[in-house]
Amino acid sequence: AERVPDYAGEPEIRVVLGPQDDRFTERGIAAFLDGPYEMSPQSDRMGARLRGPLIEHACGHDIISDGIPLGGIQVVGDGQPIVLLVDRQSTGGYTKIATVCSFDIGRVGQVKPGQRLRFRRVTVAEGHATLRARQEHLDAAIEFTG
Template sequence: MMDSLFVIDPGPFATIQDLGRFGYQCFGVSVSGAMDENALRVANILVGNGEGEAAIEFTLAGGSYRVEADVCRVAVAGGDFPVSINDIPASSHACHTLGRGDRIAIGHATTGARGYLAVAGGFDLPEDLGSRSTHIRSALGGLNGEGLSAGARISLRAPGALDGPDLSLPFALWPHGEGSIRVVLGPQDYLFTQAGIETLLSSEYKVSPKSDRMGCRLDGPVVEHAGDFNIVSDGIARGSIQIVGDGQPIVLLADRQTTGGYAKIATIISADLPLFAQRRPGQSVRFEAISITEAENLRETMLDGLEHLRESMVATGSANRETEHLLRTNLIDGVVGGVY
């Protein structure tokens, strides 16, 4: 039997995701990919994978899995999810080496909404159009294009050399708080009244329970259109904020449709998409407009921070090392003092 990870309980919703399926939107194929790309990258870095390797993405709770391999290194990153190995509490944002029959369980998040379980070597799954990301509506990627279910087995690829100790981040890397989500206005902000734009930027919205990987509905004050709310359908970028006919915003996310006919008042900047992806139903959202140049600079800062993550890792259990230095270091945009 091939080495595998056995799904005991997938939790509320779990899929296989990598960084997405690019180059096919012109054919109507969704990009998909991890909702929180930073957390996916962190999980992969911890187990020694390339940053874009496919992992299990789970929402609100992580479920439980059993190792069916002689050795398997795993790591959980993302929201603040309690982790246990064989019913013994273990750290998230840390690598753990497991053996055949070992069980890892991931509970309900106390902070954030999404997490990632990465395994060293990655999952031995075929690519669909260059990606292993699951897109359920088109049955692409993952395990037969479906979400994970109890009793499934996910084949493991043989990892490279597993020399050296398990590694961890010497600080918590959890999304927290309800700070503003930064946006760039447009591309159709001219189709809204000035009052409508000010409403979006000055009001508090709540994440609706009627949200999924395709889009996040926000409940709050109505955003006023200047005229008709429809446009000739055009392409949709991740993080686009479209205002539907009732004046309520919908943020389009990883599984978004490729084109749409509602006017888009603004777009969440790349650096804040991971933060937005961790907002839970009922959590508050406020928006702040910045310039394109500022958005580009913030993205570069975020990517530079990710490059330095490997330098900050310590052997699991050595989390107090160089704490003063690390707390002065902004490793990812919005990550200071160990949180983001």
């Protein structure tokens, strides 16, 4: 039971800033990390649309189209974030303030409309350490079950 995820409450979603975090003001990044954000009913498998504190751009929200990673967090002109999910487009021309760590993507997908979540900044090294620890746990479970 200790390994069963708790989807109630206000989940904390770990993110690595970038790839275009330099396109946001310090105040915009602080607003993003301070949250909270509420899941919009307009969310779907393409993207989790969130409502909350406005994220301020430093120099516009349009960029030359580039690839979109699973978990990329786009901020369009209205200053609201969209977490791009499994059915996302392959490229896009909006700034991405951060990317959700792969191990927290499932948690984003479990947040219900009206439920709130928060983002927590981690470093790439912290993200890798968490991912390795989870893999070691899975490897031990596989070994235990034979």
